[in-house]
Amino acid sequence: xxxxxxxxxxEASEAVELRVNDPGVxxxxxxxxxEASEAVELRVNDPGVxxxxxxxRPYRRLSPLTPLARSGIVLFAAVAAxxxxxxxxDLGPFGLVLLALLVAGAVYxxxxxxxxxxxxxxxxxxxxxxxxxxxxxxxxxxxxxxxxIVQPLVARLFGLAExxxxxxxxxxxEGSLAFLKLSDARELxxxxxxxxxxxxxxxxxxxxxxxxxxxxxxTPGQQAPERLLAQVPLSLLVSSTLLxxxxxxxxxxxxxxxxxxxxxxxxALTAALPAIGGLAVVLVRKxxxxxxxxxxxxxxxxxxxxxxxxxxxxxxxxxxxxxxxxSEPLLWRxxxxxxxxxxxxxxxxxxxxxxxxxxxxxxxxxxDRRLVTWLARQLLDGxxxxxxxxxxxxxxxxxxxxxxxxxxxxxxxADLLASRQGWFVRRTHLVPHARVxxxxxxxxxxxxxxxxxxxxxxxxxxPAHVRASDRWSAEARDLxxxxxxxxxxxxxxxxxx
Amino acid sequence: xxxxFAPPGTEWQPVSPRLAALRRVILAVVAxxxxxxxxxxxxxxxxxxxLVGLGVAGVLTAAVVGWLALGRNARxxxxxxxxxxxxIKHGVTFRELVVVPYGRMQxxxxxxxxxxQAFGVASVHxxxxxxxxxxxxxxxxxxxxxxxxxxxxxxxxxxxxGL
Numbered sequence: 001x002x003x004x005x006x007x008x009x010x011e012a013s014e015a016v017e018l019r020v021n022d023p024g025v026x027x028x029x030x031x032x033x034x035e036a037s038e039a040v041e042l043r044v045n046d047p048g049v050x051x052x053x054x055x056x057r058p059y060r061r062l063s064p065l066t067p068l069a070r071s072g073i074v075l076f077a078a079v080a081a082x083x084x085x086x087x088x089x090d091l092g093p094f095g096l097v098l099l100a101l102l103v104a105g106a107v108y109x110x111x112x113x114x115x116x117x118x119x120x121x122x123x124x125x126x127x128x129x130x131x132x133x134x135x136x137x138x139x140x141x142x143x144x145x146x147x148x149i150v151q152p153l154v155a156r157l158f159g160l161a162e163x164x165x166x167x168x169x170x171x172x173x174e175g176s177l178a179f180l181k182l183s184d185a186r187e188l189x190x191x192x193x194x195x196x197x198x199x200x201x202x203x204x205x206x207x208x209x210x211x212x213x214x215x216x217x218x219t220p221g222q223q224a225p226e227r228l229l230a231q232v233p234l235s236l237l238v239s240s241t242l243l244x245x246x247x248x249x250x251x252x253x254x255x256x257x258x259x260x261x262x263x264x265x266x267x268a269l270t271a272a273l274p275a276i277g278g279l280a281v282v283l284v285r286k287x288x289x290x291x292x293x294x295x296x297x298x299x300x301x302x303x304x305x306x307x308x309x310x311x312x313x314x315x316x317x318x319x320x321x322x323x324x325x326x327s328e329p330l331l332w333r334x335x336x337x338x339x340x341x342x343x344x345x346x347x348x349x350x351x352x353x354x355x356x357x358x359x360x361x362x363x364x365x366x367x368d369r370r371l372v373t374w375l376a377r378q379l380l381d382g383x384x385x386x387x388x389x390x391x392x393x394x395x396x397x398x399x400x401x402x403x404x405x406x407x408x409x410x411x412x413x414a415d416l417l418a419s420r421q422g423w424f425v426r427r428t429h430l431v432p433h434a435r436v437x438x439x440x441x442x443x444x445x446x447x448x449x450x451x452x453x454x455x456x457x458x459x460x461x462x463p464a465h466v467r468a469s470d471r472w473s474a475e476a477r478d479l480x481x482x483x484x485x486x487x488x489x490x491x492x493x494x495x496x497x
Numbered sequence: 498x499x500x501x502f503a504p505p506g507t508e509w510q511p512v513s514p515r516l517a518a519l520r521r522v523i524l525a526v527v528a529x530x531x532x533x534x535x536x537x538x539x540x541x542x543x544x545x546x547x548l549v550g551l552g553v554a555g556v557l558t559a560a561v562v563g564w565l566a567l568g569r570n571a572r573x574x575x576x577x578x579x580x581x582x583x584x585i586k587h588g589v590t591f592r593e594l595v596v597v598p599y600g601r602m603q604x605x606x607x608x609x610x611x612x613x614q615a616f617g618v619a620s621v622h623x624x625x626x627x628x629x630x631x632x633x634x635x636x637x638x639x640x641x642x643x644x645x646x647x648x649x650x651x652x653x654x655x656x657x658x659g660l
Contacts, residue, residue, distance in 0.1 A: 345626065434658075436598075436601075437601050437625040437626055437627035437629075437630060438595060438596060438597040438598070438601060438625050438627060438629075438630040438632065439595070439596045440593060440594065440595050440596075440629070440630075440631070441501065441502075441592075441593065441594040441595075442591070442592065442593045442594075443501060443502075443591070443592045443593075444590070444591050445590050445591070448592070453501055456629065458625065458627035458629035458630045459627050459629070460626040460627050461627070461628060465629070473501035474501070476501065477500075477501050477503075480594075480596065481505075484582060484596055484598070487598065488581055488582075488598060488600075491598070491600055491658045492658075
């Protein structure tokens with residue numbers, strides 16, 4: 001290792017220490033930090049540690065297969081559309097245009113690959129892109145919300161992966177590196193997560209989880225040691241999918257169509273086809289997206305892996321957990337199954353619209369109720385979510401919500417706010433006192449006549465939303481006042497200076 | 498029994514009565530435009546007179562009801578600054594009370610449109626990490642809006658809590 005490199009590394013570590021701004025920095029910590037940053041520098045700047053292969057500049061490139069993986073589908077489509085002409089050996093005008101486009105695309109792809117460089121510089125991930133208009137992006141590592149690895153099918157065939165970074169206040173495309181070699185992507189993910197945690201001064205968010213605090217220290221760049229918490233067997237996944245509303249609707253439509261076809265109305269069958277096809281696609285996509293679902297506890301948070309064709313691996317930092325939702329569809333309740341979703345700061349709902357499968361917020365698509373409770377307990381610092389005492393709205397609420405009131409309940413415990421609603425899908429929302437953003441009381445004209453009011457607990461974007469509907473107005477106000485005190489008290493220890 | 502929308506401790510701080518005036522100007526302009534449209538219908542397109550008369554009556558009734566409702570709504574706004582949080586309440590038919598802890602504020606907006614400028618008022622909007630937080634105070638006198646903004650930002654910084 002050259003002197004320059006050593007200096008660079010120590011400078012970098014200084015920068016980290018400065019920003020952390022810890023008044024009592026012990027020597028041990030300083031040494032640790034500088035060691036860590038050295039390791040990072042080494043790994044990131046110089047993958048092949050041998051001096052012979054040392055490069056002049058510290059940047060790295062995406063995988064050279066990137067243009068191929070990006071255009072794989074287009075290439076396939078082009079060949080599929082023109083294979084007859086290709087086989088005959090003469091290209092029609094259509095084929096020529098396609099060929100020209102392909103060549104142009106290939107040139108652009110290669111140029112784009114040449115121009116794209118990335119490297120880690122002290123506390124930033126720098127990405128330079130752009131063929132014609134150059135763009136230089138700096139992503140602050142301590143602002144990263146999550147670092148996910150996604151492998152679309154084509155990329156997977158090439159052994160490539162996309163690294164997606166959730167940047168606070170940025171879109172999905174803002175922080176994406178596509179494509180890297182899978183091992184490189186994993187390595188960079190670990191480096192980024194470890195750096196983020198050391199920059200934030202929190203040793204590891206998994207201290208919340210069941211892992212022993214002692215095993216937290218991991219050398220960055222190494223695959224973090226992990227402990228499997230839960231996985232979804234295929235049989236359970238398929239059978240639970242068949243017991244959802246969509247599957248039932250599919251069965252009913254199918255039955256109706258077949259029966260009416262039996263009576264001679266063949267039109268019914270054709271009319272029902274689009275609906276049947278649509279529902280079937282939804283169901284299949286659900287299974288495909290959640291295939292091989294595993295949750296593991298790592299040093300950087302919980303790691304969720306899933307997917308049949310497109311593999312995705314998400315790391316969820318528990319320190320940013322905002323709330324938990326346990327969902328129990330009607331048919332699952334009889335079998336004792338449930339689903340677990342979480343609200344994570346920065347993991348906006350935007351990411352849920354991308355596929356019909358589980359949203360980024362799903363921690364377990366289906367599982368035994370006890371497993372779900374246990375997992376929720378790990379998330380909530382060991383607080384049993386079922387132990388929260390909940391009460392029903394008063395009988396007078398029937399004038400406002402004649403059906404819903406039977407299934408609504410809400411309550412608070414020393415650590416949590418909880419509410420439950422829904423009959424078709426019973427959802428229990430849980431939010432720790434410390435995560436309450438703001439509180440709202442609302443009252444419509446009818447509720448005013450009846451002396452009722454709703455209390456809403458505002459949470460960051462995500463599935464969790466605790467609300468106590470149609471309570472006595474005095475009770476609602478009382479709940480509000482007590483919650484203000486409770487959340488202020490819970491917030492205090494984690495205040496940042 | 499505590500009243501649902503009772504002030505927390507001290508009195509509700511009202512907003513400027515100019516808020517009602519401002520909104521009434523908008524109402525008058527809209528009503529005026531509606532009357533002009535009706536006039537055009539009657540004068541140029543020869544729509545039967547009784548129909549136009551019905552329309553005029555409707556517009557005038559709506560304007561009067563709106564006029565009164567705007568006054569009541571403007572009077573319904575109130576806020577209360579406490580040591581650690583801000584209470585805001587508003588609404589006559591649909592009422593709402595919002596409590597925002599200063600430590601949860603992400604940023605504070607002060608908005609002044611051209612009409613608001615003419616009336617010397619501004620609205621202050623508090624944002625938390627939750628999009629559900631609807632903490633907005635319209636129709637504050639300009640100096641009061643500036644004072645509130647400065648106070649909220651300094652308190653927000655002092656009490657800031659991590660997500």
